[in-house]
Amino acid sequence: MSEGKEKRFTRYTALIVIMLIIFASISARLFVLQILDGPVYKEKSNNKSIIEIPDAAPRGKILDKNGSVLASNDQTYILVYNQTDESDKYFFDTMSKVFDLLDKNGETQKDDFELKLNPFSFQFRGDDEETKRTLEIKFKTDRGLAYEIKKNLYKGKKGELTKAEKAKIDEELLKITPEETFKKLVKQYEIDDKKYSIDQQRRFMIIKDTLKMNSFSGYKPVIVANNIKKETAFKFFELLNEFHGIYVTTQPMRTYPNGEVASSILGYVSKIGSNNDKYTEKDYDVNTDCIGKSGIEAAFEDRLKGSKGGKIAKLNKQGRILEELGKRDPYPGQTVQLTIDKDVQAATEKALDDRMKYLREHPNAQEGSNTSNATRGAAVAIDVNTGAVIALASRPGFDPNAFAAPGGLSSELYKKYYPDINEFGREYIQRMGLMSYFSEQSEDDVLNKLFPIDKSVKGKTVRQDIHDVCPKPLFNYATQSRVPPGSTFKPMTAIAGLESKVITPDFGVDDQGFYDIGGGNIIPFKLDGANRWVDLTRAIERSSNPYFMEVGKLLRKYFDDDQLAKYAWKFGLGADPKSNVKPATGIEISEAFGQVFNSWSQKNQYAQTYLWKAMQELKCGEDDKGRKFTSIDLYDRSGDSDKVKNLKSDIKKQIQSAIKDGDKAFNKENYKSLINRLIQLDTEYNGKEISEKEINSIINYIYYRTVSDAYSQTKVGAPLYFASIGQGMDEFTPVQLANYIATIANGGTRYSVHLVDKFLDADGKLIEQVKPEVIGKTGVSAENIEAVKAGMAAVNERGTASQVFNGFSIKTAGKTGTASLNDQETFGRTDFAVYVGFAPLQNPKIAVCVMIFDGGQGAGSAYAARDIYEAYFNKLNNSSTVVSKANENN
Structure with a gap:
């Protein structure tokens, strides 16, 4: 019994000791917090805080071959708002001032807030409507609107939503108008819509919204205005005590000193604008950082972006920097x-603009x-001789400054670019008088x-702009537009015919x-009329269609449908x-590489187009x-089931x-089995009796459309002719056509x-020199190349x-082309x-391709x-003169 008492006493004693230790520890901690560290926490109670403020890196410059600046950076003054508990109290008063x-x-x-006024609208930067749709859904979701819809539609639902349920939410989100979105955000950001005008409400909203978006990735200051004048910056410096949370600093801003010049090459930079893991992993702030969106800016983003800096700073309760702790x-x-x-780039763009303006002003000058x-x-x-691009123009162009400069993309420019x-x-239907083609509609x-x-x-x-009639400034027509080359392809047909030995330069055709x-x-x-007897030179000179269709027929007769393609691929x-x-x-x-006619691509193209036709007719x-x-x-x-x-x-x-x-690929029994099972399982046919005879009529139609029609079309010669x-199927970009002509001009080396000559560091020291790269040697004989060049020279001479x-100071060679669309x-x-062409005729230096959509005949x-x-040659001659004089002086 005494042993039991002793055990209970020991446990009780242990408990008392533990409790005394705990209370002692708490007392000691309170002593440290209240007495020893009291001043530190008193300072923090005054709303001072320590934050990291990012410091953007200047993007690398982009220069032309002579060192002229095409893209650079200006150090600009920016006005910044730092959010603290104290500055929040005075937010509306401060921002009004x-x-x-x-x-x-x-x-x-x-x-750069996508929700606009007058009228209420969204202005999302997307090249297509699907992209804009996605951006609109994300915009509304990020601001909590999807949560409201989810709560109403699927209240109480546990677990992940299905794909269909998410699609339903997206559909409902898109029904919320810009005006309704605006009112929801006014309420969400506690903006007094009675006290402030609608324009003032939106100005407050821009700041509040940026704070909200920034909060996804931690604290960050908000830029209120950038690229402000020096005088304005100094006025804010003088009045900082009146503005809670406001301070002035500097930041590099991307600038393009030549405006639109070379915009098709340079591209533009813009805010990332989405929670993209790809950029987050690379130390980007997806809510504030800019990236290259197209052109060289996008292609070499990793080289151009630089390494951002930052500073650790202590803020006071007004959100002002008190002390810089590290940098x-x-x-x-x-x-x-x-x-x-x-x-030369600027001259190229002007040449295109001038010619298109002339064509618009003289719309009926060509038969x-x-x-x-x-x-x-x-x-x-x-x-x-190198493959280096001397000039590359796409018109209409755009001013990349509009995207780099805050507020640069006005509503007027947005409508123009998107x-x-x-x-x-x-407007187009009326301007082009198209109602006359559609009577009683x-x-x-x-x-x-x-x-x-x-x-x-x-x-x-x-x-949809299915006929591609609307000018798209942000689309690169030089690299991304695949277009029929028309007669500019005929030198290629000539090379294939000569190399295959189905013709010689003396081979002739009676062009009737x-x-x-x-x-x-x-x-x-x-339009061409009868050229009568033509040999190779005259056929190129006069652009004889019957001559080159006959060459195509001979290539098919003695080889196959792919003989022409085999040579075209070499170029x-x-x-x-x-x-x-x-x-x-x-x-x-970025480019969209075009393809020449070939049997494999033709079959795949037919398989898609004739399938669409079959589906449409089967439904009808x-x-x-x-x-x-x-x-x-x-x-x-x-509503289809998986089966x-x-x-x-x-x-x-x-x-x-x-x-x-x-x-050999048509099996009637397979079709019968598949169609019967479809009728049994698809609810669309519930209650319908479809007899075996009816199924046979469906199968007979499929045979007619697939074998009798589509497959038989792959066996005729017309597509090759x-x-x-x-x-026909031939479609290439202007870049492809220019390089094909360059390959002819230099004797057969592709x-x-x-576009890039070299990479330099920030001090101008060479990092990497880009050397010309040979893709391949065509192996075409010099005699055959010269025979084709003679015809191209005749094009320009007579x-x-x-x-x-006529009267041009340099002998040149070329080929005109006029390509049509069905029922255009x-x-x-x-x-x-x-x-297309090259110059000079002897010892060529430059090859060109010019393409004007709706420009009429190729000669224009x-x-x-x-x-x-x-x-080009004026610049070349001036440079040569300067070099010669320099050599004389030496």
């Missing part, structure tokens, strides 16, 4: 020196053409036909102004789709000959296989096209471009005017090429 002072001094508030200096990015010449909409064009000039297709479409009917509503963009009504492509189809060439006009070759010219900025239950059959729907529908989706997919794959391979004159180059007049289009674009030659 700040805005007044900014207005009095002619300054503008930093405004890390920013380091500028690398300098990128390009191969282009600024003056069979209406050039009223000659608003888009491209020109490329390449050094034939055109509203609905608004443009109505309303303007809305014509609008829906020419600019149909994009049904893939759910929740919004947006239109038409060509029989077989099957009773005779193609007339009314960079496409690439073998069955090879591992990356289809590219080598140019550093009637073919193009008026034959009727039972309707069947192969379109994917949102139904798979069945539809299997039927479509069967259809495509038959289009490619004909009878049209490809031989640069029509260089990688490049052929289709002779009027343009009904949607306001006319021919592409294309010219040669005027711009002549202006490019003048600018």
Whole structure:
């Protein structure tokens, strides 16, 4: 019994000891906090805090080949707001005074807030409507609007939402109008809509919204205004005590001293604007940092961006910096020196603008053409011996300063750079007089036909520019537009014919102004007329279609449909789709590489286009000959089960296989089985009796469309004949065409096209020199190259471009091209005017391609090429004179 008492006493004693230790520890900690560290915490109670303030690095410069600055940075004064508990109390009073002072001094508030007034609208920077839709959803989601919808639609739901449920939320988000969004944010940011005007509300909202977005990645100051004048900055310095949370500092801002010049090459920088892990991992602040969005700025973002700095600072309760505790200096990015010449580039852009202006002012000067909409064009000039780009222009251009400078993208510029297709479409229909092509139809009917509503963009009504008639300043027509080359392709056909030995330079054809492509189809060439007897030189000079279609026929007769393509690929006009070759010219900025006609691509193209046609006719239950059959729907529908989706997919794959391979890929029993299962499982056919006879009629239609029609089209020669004159499936970018001509000019060596000459560090010291890269040797004989050059020389001397180059001081060679679209007049289009050439004729230095959309006949674009030659050789001669004089003085 005494042992039990002893045990209980020991436990109790231990508990008392533990409690005494705990209370002693607490007392000691309180002594430290209240007595020893009291002054420190008293200071913190006065709302002083320690923060890190980022210091942006200057982006590396972009220079032309001669060292002229194309993109640089200006050190500018910026007005910043630091949020603290104390500055928050006076936010509206402080900001009202700040805005007044900014207005009095002619300054503008930093405004890249996408929600605009007058009228209420969103202005998201996207090249397509789907991108804008995504940005709108994200904008509203980040600001809590999606949470409200989720709470209403799926209240009490546990776990992750399904894909369909998320899509429903997105759909509901898009229904919230800009005005409704504005009112919700006014309420969310506690802005007094009775006390302040709507414009004042939005100004407060910009700051409040930036604070909210910044909070996702920790504390950061908000830039209220940047690029303010020195005088304004000093006034704010004098009055800082009146402005809680406001201070003035400096920051580099991207500038482009030449405005629009070389915008198609340089691209532009803009705020990242989204929570993108790719950039977060690279130490970017996705809410405030800018990145290259296109062109050289985007292609070499990692080299240009530099290393940001920052400082650790102590703030007082007004949000003002009291003391700098530490600092890390920013380091500028690398300098990128390009191969282009600024003056030749500017002359190239002017040449295009001047020619397009002339064409618009004289819309009916050319027979069979209406050039009223000659608003888009491209020109490329390449050094034939290195592949270096001398000039690359895309028109219309844009001013990259509008994106770099805060508030630079005004509402007017936004409409210009991101055109509203609905608004443009109505104006275009009236301006081009297109109502006359659609009798007894309303303007809305014509609008829906020419600019149909994009049904893939759910929740919004947006239109598509399916005929590519609207000028798009941010689209690079030189590198991203794949266009039929027209007759500029004929020198390529000549090379294939000569190298394949199906013709010689003396081979002749009686050009009677038409060509029989077989099957009773005779193609007339009314504009060209009959050239009578032509050999190779005269065929190129006069641009004889029958001559080159005959060459295509001979290539097919003695080889196959791909003989022309095999030679075109050597010159960079496409690439073998069955090879591992990356289809590219080598140019550093984004490009859309075009392809020459070839049997593999043709079959795949037909497989897609004829599938669409088959699906449409199957849904209608009637073919193009008026034959009727039972309707069947192969379109994917949102309510389809997985089994139904798979069945539809299997039927479509069967259809495509038959289009490619004909009878050997057509299995009637397979179709019968698949269609029967689809009818059983797809709820669309519930209650419908579809007999075996009806199913057979469906299968018979599929056979007709796939084997009798589509597959048989892959076996005729017409597509190759049209490809031989640069029509049909042939589509290339101006960069591809310029490099193909450069390859002819230098005797058959294809260089990688490049814009960058070298990389330098911030002190101008060389980091890397870019050397010319040979992609391949064509192996074409010198004799055959010279035979083609002779024909191209004749074009400029006495052929289709002779009027343009008559009296020109330098002997040149070239080829005009006029490429058409089917039924182009009904949607306001006319021919592409294309010219390619090189100069001088002997010892060539420069190759060019000029392309004007809706420019009419190809010879018209040669005027711009002549202006490019003048600018280039004048600059070259002046440089040579300077060098010669320098040598004489030495």
